[in-house]
Amino acid sequence: MIPRDHPTAGERRHYRRLASARIGRSAGRPLDIGIVLHDFALGGTERIAVRLANAWADAGARVTIFCGSTEGPLAALLGSEVEVVGAMPAIPRGRSSRRRLGQAAAAHWDLHPVDGLYVPGNYHWPVIGASAKLPEAVRPAIVAQVSASLNKPQRGRLRQFGFDLRMRRLLKGADAVAALFDQARDDADRIAGGRRAETIALPALADDVPAPVAQATGKTIVAAGRLVREKGFADLIDAFALLDDREASLVIVGAGIERAALIARAAARGVGDRVILPGYVADIRPWLDDARLFVLSSHFEGYPAVLVEALAAGRPVVSTRCTSAVDTLIDDAETGSIVPVGDPKAMARAIGAQLAAPSPDPHRLAARVAHHRIGPVANAYLRLFEQAALVRLTTD
Incomplete structure (x- = not known):
């Protein structure tokens, strides 16, 4: 049909x-x-x-x-x-x-x-x-x-x-x-x-993308991508370690050559017990459903499809200014915020602000990307x- x-x-x-x-x-x-x-x-x-x-x-x-x-x-x-x-x-x-x-x-x-x-x-x-x-x-x-x-x-x-x-x-x-x-x-x-x-x-x-589920009550931060240097996951781990909120956890979904280095970095920053790297998954939607927030930490991107997927799941996002395309997806405080590339301190402030803010209406976020x-x-x-x-x- x-x-x-x-x-x-x-x-x-x-x-x-x-x-x-x-x-x-x-x-x-x-x-x-x-x-x-x-x-x-x-x-x-x-x-x-x-x-x-x-x-x-x-x-x-x-x-x-x-x-x-x-x-x-x-x-x-x-x-x-x-x-x-x-x-x-x-x-x-x-x-x-x-x-x-x-x-x-x-x-x-x-x-x-x-x-x-x-x-x-x-x-x-x-x-x-x-x-x-x-x-x-x-x-x-x-x-x-x-x-x-x-x-x-x-x-x-x-x-x-x-x-x-x-x-x-x-x-x-x-x-x-x-x-x-x-x-x-x-x-x-x-x-x-x-x-x-x-x-x-x-x-x-x-076309049959599931409607968003209710906003998660926890403080799980999700990121996804190949575990390579240009994805900026080292910056993300550094930013996560700067958060005052010790109830938050970080999940980085993906596989790649930087996996061991990222695990070691999380341990060195004292957050190894709250950083999870589950490996490659075919569908990140279950992880997004459990997330409070999605973070894109890349140094450069073309058009970040993963931001579209996160917003379709009804989750606000924090993204680096890795491409001018992010301005078309994150255009107000409800959708999230944009931070400079390679600035863990700015990323930590943005993540902390999102975790402290009231959860946005997930259906409104999903409606913003329906044209995708x-x-x-x-x-x-x-x-x-x-x-x-x-x-x-x-x-x-």
Whole structure:
């Protein structure tokens, strides 16, 4: 059954007529969508691609993922109707691997044309060029996604200039650009040199995401992510040790190479008995249901899906200013607070203030991120494919 936020039967027929007109096939067939992925690693970009592939297939499209390698844990989340084609021979991640992946994908689309090509995230932009050079009879309408901030002050003026030049070259072959928040959209338009970008929310939530449970009565602080240095969990443990409230506990969900160092750090700070590292879990929602507060301590992020999940669970958040995207999610005291990167003292003050404040209405917090459900997002992408294909149809 197609969720109500997916395209209607009439809309799907319209997409099919459009696709038929573009590449001259018989009317009434499903829309063909291609996706290029390097592999199915545990990453935000890959998770988004898998979610959208499943949603588009559920909506009646034919979806093919062309990948450098079919390996990776996220492959298990693909629906049975999504076709996966691996490069032969496989193309593992490495020097120039994305360029070679783009060439292999273009060769596949040349033999097996698709109507629209989705390029997920900044990392995959180098694959665009080869498909953009395909003959018009088989060239797909290409939609590239912006998954991270494009303008970063820490780059400095000269490095940012060089970055802009490279991004402009990589995005040249895209027919449309989808950004996860408005500033990234504006930066993409500035870099690409024209108004081509549109804001489409991160599909971080299932359509049937559970409603929030009542706010937890305890003082459990939850964080989640790979246990690597850039996630800032060392800063979080230092901040937790500065709290005056000794009834609070800290749970850091995730796995990674920093696990032993973090356990040792908690012990050295005198909070080892109140810091829990349960390891990797497939779903953090049960931990969020038991939490009073969620903390994102990262040094840098693209678009933090975990903040969306925390707010959908009805939990306020404290986040570092690891990306300009946090301003779109934390915009008042009810949703939480933003602190500088690498400042445990400021983080401790913010956490303490949240623990001392009355619990916000969890349903109001969840309502703020309802637009991140997969149904509306998948539908928005289908409309963007339509617009991109129309532009190509009228300019061919």
